[in-house]
Amino acid sequence: MKRWLESLGIPKKLWLFHLVTALTSGIVAGVIMILTVWTIARGNANTDVQIKASIMADNILPSLQFRDNAVAHDILAGLGRDRDILRAKVIEANGETFAEYLPERPGLAKRLRSKDLIRASIPIMDGKDRLGTVELVRDMNSVYRETTIYTMAIGVAMLVSLLVGSLLILRLQRSITVPLANLTRLMKQVSERNDYTHRTEVTSRDELGDLGLSFNHMIEQIQQRDTALGHELSERLRAEEQLAHLAHHDPVTGLPNRHFFRKCTQDLEKLQGSTDHGMALLFIDLDNFKYVNDTFGHDCGDQLLTEVAMRLQGAVRSNDIVVRFGGDEFVVLLQNVRETALALQLAEKLREILTRPLRLNNQEFVVTCSIGVAVAPLHGRSAEELLQNADAAMYHAKSGGKDGVRLWETTMSDQSTARFSMEADLRHAIDRNELEIHYQPIVDLASQKPVGMEALLRWKHPIQGYVSPMVFIPVAEESGLILQIGEWVMMEAFRQVAAWSADFGPLSIAVNVSARQFRSPNFTARADQIARDSGLNRDQIELELTESMVMGHTAEAVRIMHELVDCGFKLSLDDFGTGYSSLSYLKRFPLNKLKIDRSFVSDLPDDAESAAIAEAIAGLAHTLGMQVVAEGIETLEQAAYLADRQCRYGQGYYFSRPLPASRFPAYLAETRARLLLESRQESSRRHT
Numbered sequence: 001m002k003r004w005l006e007s008l009g010i011p012k013k014l015w016l017f018h019l020v021t022a023l024t025s026g027i028v029a030g031v032i033m034i035l036t037v038w039t040i041a042r043g044n045a046n047t048d049v050q051i052k053a054s055i056m057a058d059n060i061l062p063s064l065q066f067r068d069n070a071v072a073h074d075i076l077a078g079l080g081r082d083r084d085i086l087r088a089k090v091i092e093a094n095g096e097t098f099a100e101y102l103p104e105r106p107g108l109a110k111r112l113r114s115k116d117l118i119r120a121s122i123p124i125m126d127g128k129d130r131l132g133t134v135e136l137v138r139d140m141n142s143v144y145r146e147t148t149i150y151t152m153a154i155g156v157a158m159l160v161s162l163l164v165g166s167l168l169i170l171r172l173q174r175s176i177t178v179p180l181a182n183l184t185r186l187m188k189q190v191s192e193r194n195d196y197t198h199r200t201e202v203t204s205r206d207e208l209g210d211l212g213l214s215f216n217h218m219i220e221q222i223q224q225r226d227t228a229l230g231h232e233l234s235e236r237l238r239a240e241e242q243l244a245h246l247a248h249h250d251p252v253t254g255l256p257n258r259h260f261f262r263k264c265t266q267d268l269e270k271l272q273g274s275t276d277h278g279m280a281l282l283f284i285d286l287d288n289f290k291y292v293n294d295t296f297g298h299d300c301g302d303q304l305l306t307e308v309a310m311r312l313q314g315a316v317r318s319n320d321i322v323v324r325f326g327g328d329e330f331v332v333l334l335q336n337v338r339e340t341a342l343a344l345q346l347a348e349k350l351r352e353i354l355t356r357p358l359r360l361n362n363q364e365f366v367v368t369c370s371i372g373v374a375v376a377p378l379h380g381r382s383a384e385e386l387l388q389n390a391d392a393a394m395y396h397a398k399s400g401g402k403d404g405v406r407l408w409e410t411t412m413s414d415q416s417t418a419r420f421s422m423e424a425d426l427r428h429a430i431d432r433n434e435l436e437i438h439y440q441p442i443v444d445l446a447s448q449k450p451v452g453m454e455a456l457l458r459w460k461h462p463i464q465g466y467v468s469p470m471v472f473i474p475v476a477e478e479s480g481l482i483l484q485i486g487e488w489v490m491m492e493a494f495r496q497v498a499a500w501s502a503d504f505g506p507l508s509i510a511v512n513v514s515a516r517q518f519r520s521p522n523f524t525a526r527a528d529q530i531a532r533d534s535g536l537n538r539d540q541i542e543l544e545l546t547e548s549m550v551m552g553h554t555a556e557a558v559r560i561m562h563e564l565v566d567c568g569f570k571l572s573l574d575d576f577g578t579g580y581s582s583l584s585y586l587k588r589f590p591l592n593k594l595k596i597d598r599s600f601v602s603d604l605p606d607d608a609e610s611a612a613i614a615e616a617i618a619g620l621a622h623t624l625g626m627q628v629v630a631e632g633i634e635t636l637e638q639a640a641y642l643a644d645r646q647c648r649y650g651q652g653y654y655f656s657r658p659l660p661a662s663r664f665p666a667y668l669a670e671t672r673a674r675l676l677l678e679s680r681q682e683s684s685r686r687h688t
């Protein structure tokens with residue numbers, strides 16, 4: 001029963017409740033009312049018969065006194081109009097019937113035998129004497145009638161109230177079930193379809209109305225959270241995608257990066273077992289990217305890289321992979337290429353495409369590149385091995401004059417290893433006192449007097465002997481060791497020249513500064529501190545910069561140069577004329593000297609072109625208020641030629657090779673003595 005009740009819906013429960021309540025209360029009330037009506041009707045009938053009997057007793061008294069029973073009978077017959085009176089009788093005191101009236105009613109005898117009769121017996125008194133008794137008998141018909149009528153009225157009232165109650169219940173039931181059904185439908189929509197757009201209609205202000213409002217509010221909040229969550233989720237997904245893209249792609253060119261390359265080659269190797277199916281790897285390094293980047297700024301450099309990336313991608317097949325491997329390094333993985341001839345042919349094609357002129361910042365550039373090629377399985381069975389070998393081949397292409405393609409050969413690995421071991425050895429060079437500075441005099445060309453010197457670094461390798469700075473300075477630059485080495489050179493040279501200046505009078509010292517040193521954040525402060533510690537005057541110190549390091553990021557370079565000049569250092573521009581000198585910039589630089597590169601000096605005075613260049617540089621420097629130093633003077637003619645063309649200073653083997661510190665004082669002393677002697681001889685010749 002309980003289960004059955006629980007399984008019923010609210011409308012049916014309401015109906016059941018209503019029926020049970022209405023019927024129970026109707027029946028109870030009906031029974032009580034019928035009983036009450038019955039009791040009252042019976043009481044009324046009883047009273048009525050008593051009253052009638054009393055009246056009859058009073059009326060019949062004379063008939064009894066005069067013993068006229070006919071009159072008595074007539075009086076009794078007057079009760080005949082009352083349909084409920086069944087018998088009226090006058091009994092004398094002696095018990096004999098004086099008069100009796102029996103109305104003519106159908107079934108009177110049967111009715112008189114009924115148990116439900118009301119009897120009234122009233123004495124007929126004459127004063128204090130009782131003459132007889134009036135006896136009336138009536139049946140219960142009127143009581144039954146009355147009770148029946150009431151019962152029917154109650155029944156009708158009950159039916160009407162049941163009907164009205166049902167209508168009310170129907171309304172009540174609708175006012176409950178409709179909002180509940182709406183809520184249920186909405187909830188299903190939310191839970192099954194995650195659709196938060198709908199709201200339930202709130203029509204009442206009762207608890208159900210509150211429930212509807214609360215539900216709508218809840219949906220509203222869920223919708224907002226859902227939207228926010230969805231937004232957040234899509235943001236996060238986008239960020240994750242972006243991160244994944246960034247982790248595997250180069251932001252400048254959009255090409256896959258080295259991480260992508262490694263992952264991709266690992267996947268390929270897993271898939272295909274090894275590289276036996278054929279794979280060629282091209283390692284491409286741009287030859288003059290650093291110059292473009294330093295001279296024309298990073299934006300220009302980035303444009304160049306993007307253009308290179310586009311050209312490479314446009315030139316390979318769709319299943320080949322082009323990767324930006326590092327700064328100006330690109331790797332191209334050619335799939336299903338087994339023949340070295342084909343790989344070389346493709347590499348040559350790429351080299352040719354890359355060297356086609358391109359325009360950046362309204363200027364035309366030609367970018368050359370060096371390409372190393374390694375082909376599987378001949379030059380390596382794994383992508384990593386191929387990469388190393390192609391890299392080594394690329395180095396050889398570069399050191400062989402750049403702008404070329406080289407196929408990997410077994411001997412190359414040894415040379416690459418040698419480069420790495422050089423870097424490792426160089427790290428210990430300072431600690432192991434393997435570095436030395438040699439000093440090359442700088443001479444006043446007119447008087448031939450040494451006025452200063454250039455510090456030139458030497459590395460005395462324990463096994464290889466003297467290693468040229470042309471070889472180890474690039475390694476030091478690339479590895480960052482140049483910062484430490486450069487500081488050591490300044491410390492050693494400043495200290496040394498301070499000591500010689502004390503003995504020989506003020507001498508100037510020119511120190512080469514590398515690009516990396518120049519751009520290091522605290523270069524000026526460090527140089528200033530080292531100069532202070534050495535005791536050497538700042539105006540004796542000349543820092544040699546190169547064109548490429550000051551032409552790029554000009555504003556920043558000019559700022560650093562001014563910082564150095566403000567500290568009291570002199571600045572000179574080394575190897576002038578070999579780079580891509582922008583003369584318009586030159587006048588913005590606070591330079592003290594221009595150094596004519598020895599390549600223009602070596603062919604002097606016969607080569608007209610070199611002579612014109614040397615002369616132009618000297619003239620330009622003169623116009624800009626700078627002094628000129630010619631490098632690489634090897635002959636008297638060169639010295640004389642340059643001296644005649646506004647070139648005040650010179651250095652070169654003609655005057656002296658770079659000398660170790662131990663021999664430099666002797667050189668100074670001898671030169672001075674010689675010059676003194678020569679000047680005395682000259683003056684005595686004049687006098688004679």
Ligand SMILES: Nc1nc2c(ncn2[C@@H]2O[C@@H]3COP(=O)(O)O[C@H]4[C@@H](O)[C@H](n5cnc6c(=O)[nH]c(N)nc65)O[C@@H]4COP(=O)(O)O[C@H]3[C@H]2O)c(=O)[nH]1
Binds near residue numbers: 456457489513654
């Ligand atoms: N053929 C010929 N050569 C002559 C003559 N006179 C001088 N030289 C050589 O010319 C180079 C001049 O130095 P540089 O142009 O600054 O070029 C330098 C400079 O760029 C760099 N370098 C040397 N020492 C340092 C240093 O301490 N720091 C930095 N950053 N670079 C250095 O290494 C380069 C090469 O230095 P070195 O091999 O010492 O070569 C030196 C010098 O030995 C001559 O008459 N004929």
